[in-house]
Amino acid sequence: MYEGAVQNLVDELGRLPGVGPKSAQRIAFHLLSAEEADVKRLANALVEIKERVRFCSVCGNVSEESECAICRDExxxxxxxxxxxxxxxxxxxxxxxxxxxxxxxxxxxxxxxxxxxxxxxxxxxxxxxxxxxxxxxxxxxxxxxxxxxxxxxxxxxxxxxxxxxxxRPASGLPVGGDLEYADEVTLGRAFEGRRSVEF
Missing domain, CATH: 3.40.1360.10 (Dna Topoisomerase Vi A Subunit; Chain: A, domain 2)
Structure with missing residues (x-):
């Protein structure tokens, strides 16, 4: 483990979803070698998102205003x-x-x-x-x-x-997929949601 600020950064990055200990370490060392202006831009973006972004009062989507753009769109x-x-x-x-x-x-x-x-x-x-x-x-x-x-x-x-x-949206086989690789639930849903073919 590392000293002080480096270990603190690795620990905080490791708390992010999908970021394991090795990824946290890699990101921390990338930030250490990055230009100071780049790191400040990242820090400012993190502070700005907490200060300016909230949840839409109608739908709960992220927005910088009390209502998001979709809810405001008549x-x-x-x-x-x-x-x-x-x-x-x-x-x-x-x-x-x-x-x-x-x-x-x-x-x-x-x-x-x-x-x-x-x-x-x-x-x-x-x-x-x-x-x-x-x-x-x-x-x-x-x-x-x-x-x-x-x-x-x-x-x-x-x-x-x-x-x-x-x-509920239809679910089933992805375009370009092979039947043999589809799991039972996906394949079952594909058959359940089948539609007629027009020629």
Whole structure:
């Protein structure tokens, strides 16, 4: 281990998600050899993100204003809300240019192992948004893993009495993939969500 400031930096970098001890050490030594101006730009960007960025008061997406750009956009369809786990999911969906509705960011997913329940997510805020009767469809675009499925199931059951149509994005085989490499769940979903072919 290293002395003082170097070890402190390695320790702090190691607390970031996806950064193990070796990566933390590599990043720390990269920063040590980098130009001072580059390191200051990084430090300023870190301070600035904590000072300026907040969560949208409507959907929970990241924003520098009280409402994000998507919620302020009057051209978006307010009758359809796409529920996602994190703000990065909004970016992924927006890249497709296929969805013109609004979003609701939960801030995570239900995970009993990690002690995260429905009350730790923005579920109450979602129910409040649905109570005005404007929303006709709720797309549950949570991750297709155990936690994401549990979250989608919980929300679907909670919303059912409200009479809102609840959908889930189709999932299945990736384009360019081989059947032999697909796991059973993915292959099963692909067959479940099959569609007719027009010639």
């Amino acid at each position: 051209r978006r369809d307010g009758s359809v809300i796409c529920v996602v786990e994190e703000s990065k999911d909004v970016v992924a969906i927006e890249r497709t240019r296929e969805f013109r509705g609004r979003y609701h960011v939960l801030g995570g997913s239900i995970s009993p192992i990690e002690g995260v329940g429905p009350d730790d997510l923005r579920v109450k805020e979602l129910m409040s948004r649905l109570s005005d009767g404007e929303v006709t469809e709720l797309i549950l675009a949570t991750d297709p893993n155990l936690e994401g499925e549990a979250t989608a199931t919980y929300i679907a059951r909670t919303v059912k009495p409200m009479g809102v149509k609840v959908t």
